Amino acid sequence: MSARDAQPSSLATQIDAAAAAIEAKVIEWRRDLHANPELGNREFRTAGIVAEHLRKLGLDEVRTGVAHTGVVGLLKGALPGPVVALRADMDGLPVKEEVDLPFASKVTTQWNGEEVGVMHACGHDCHVAILMGVAEILSGLRSQLRGSVKFIFQPAEEMPPDGEEGGAKLMIQEGALEKPVPKAIFGLHVTSRLSAGVIGYKPGPTMASSDRFRITVQGKQTHGAAPWLGVDPIVTSAQIVLGLQTIIARTQDITREPAVVTVGMIRGGVRENIIPDSVEMRGTIRSFDEDMRDDIHERVTTLAEAIAKGSRAGCTCVIQKNYPVTVNDPALTEAMVPTLQRVAGPDGLLLVPKVTGAEDFSFFQKIVPGLFFFVGVTAPGIDPAKAYSNHSPRFEVDESGLALGLRALTHVTCDWLEANG
Structure with missing residues (x-):
């Protein structure tokens, strides 16, 4: 028609x-x-x-x-x-x-x-x-x-x-x-x-796909005055948050379609002088192309795991597809x-x-x-x-x-x- x-x-x-x-x-x-x-x-x-x-x-x-x-x-x-x-x-x-x-x-x-x-x-x-x-x-x-x-x-x-x-x-x-x-x-x-x-x-x-992710960084709890005795999941998580910003800025052809990776929640620790065992981050991924969507998912997981490994921390990344x-x-x-x-x-x-x-x-x-x-x-x-x-x-x-x-x-x-x- x-x-x-x-x-x-x-x-x-x-x-x-x-x-x-x-x-x-x-x-x-x-x-x-x-x-x-x-x-x-x-x-x-x-x-x-x-x-x-x-x-x-x-x-x-x-x-x-x-x-x-x-x-x-x-x-x-x-x-x-x-x-x-x-x-x-x-x-x-x-x-x-x-x-x-x-x-x-x-x-x-x-x-x-x-x-x-x-x-x-x-x-x-x-x-x-x-x-x-x-x-x-x-x-x-x-x-x-x-x-x-x-x-x-x-x-x-x-x-x-x-x-x-x-x-x-x-x-x-x-x-x-x-x-x-x-x-x-x-x-x-x-x-x-x-x-x-x-x-x-x-x-x-017209409207973006919507996916949610949860990244859990597993460190080793220790006294905040002696960080070398443990593995700091807070610093590792900060590096992951910054690293995630490069996925769109440096790996996606934004002349093709725009995309967004946002960390909207980060949770870890109970007081100022204790480095905690773990940190959890949650966020959203938005894109307008299904192939780009899949590539972003793979890069989020790979980058988070690699940064964590470099810090001798553990990492699990779960991405849930919501809407196309x-x-x-x-x-x-x-x-x-x-x-x-x-x-x-x-x-x-x-x-x-x-x-x-x-x-x-x-x-x-x-x-x-x-x-x-x-x-x-x-x-x-x-x-x-x-x-x-x-x-x-x-x-x-x-x-x-x-x-x-x-x-x-x-x-x-x-x-x-x-x-x-």
Whole structure:
């Protein structure tokens, strides 16, 4: 399908009217979800609200309990055509909210053994409300709808608790993309990096892969006044941290794709005059190319072990692959740009740079062609570059941006269905 194929669907005028009619309802849903956030694999209330809504709309199928709490609904249009999937993630973050709102979250819960605040600090409340709105609009247009729409409400995008599986990968394993199989999938993400009223997109690699590593350096404990009697894992770890910075700077072709290696946690020792037995470091690796990703993994392990060996320390390095690169299918993206441009208006669509954040929407894109785009939610008059970012306890959403997300996701769905029917 080429870009010229993405013409306005026959339902375009009705979509805009229906979106305007339910905008207030979408905002109301979002506020309720925001006040009652739930962490990954624990989205019981959210999933119940979604499932009840889809059943009331009369969808042909509503499946619950997918990947623990996920919900998958199927709407069959009255006219023959292909199948398209739409996805929204449902989970909040272990973050204590610091935004002064009448519907601010006061929720606390246990997460990996700790008492934490819970907040929709990444905007997934907006994603759920928007997709609920899309389902309502399209169910009202069923008699004119060409093809079928699969609605995927996904848990645990922000990672499940330690020791559990979850998210997009588990939804796929449990058949979310089967019976029927979609030919394309669309998703969106609200962002403070764009103003409300703006849509951002990028073809090809768009969001980074995300991997975590844990390096444990084993030394020999001794008195801090006599370091020669032991092996210092703190000094060795410092050398490893500095060495890791050379992997991107000196071994990767950054003209090809950017990459990041970050040590975000280092822990060792109990007092100032004791050299400890061991030090643990944890960090993240981000890249936009799968071959570079594998090479970086190998270099992290080799470098850490070699530095430790040179210091006569032991070293174990464990790297866990989390999310692949989020890659927007170039042909699908090109085809849908006219739709996004039409919905956003002449100044409302931006080609955005790569994002080093990660998304498990990438797992869906490995199965079917996908397009993941961004919807601005920073209030007019505020510089998006200075706005609190997603994942901040002060992340704030200008709800006027929800209507654009609602219209964009509905229009790309119907335009794609009619172009491919």
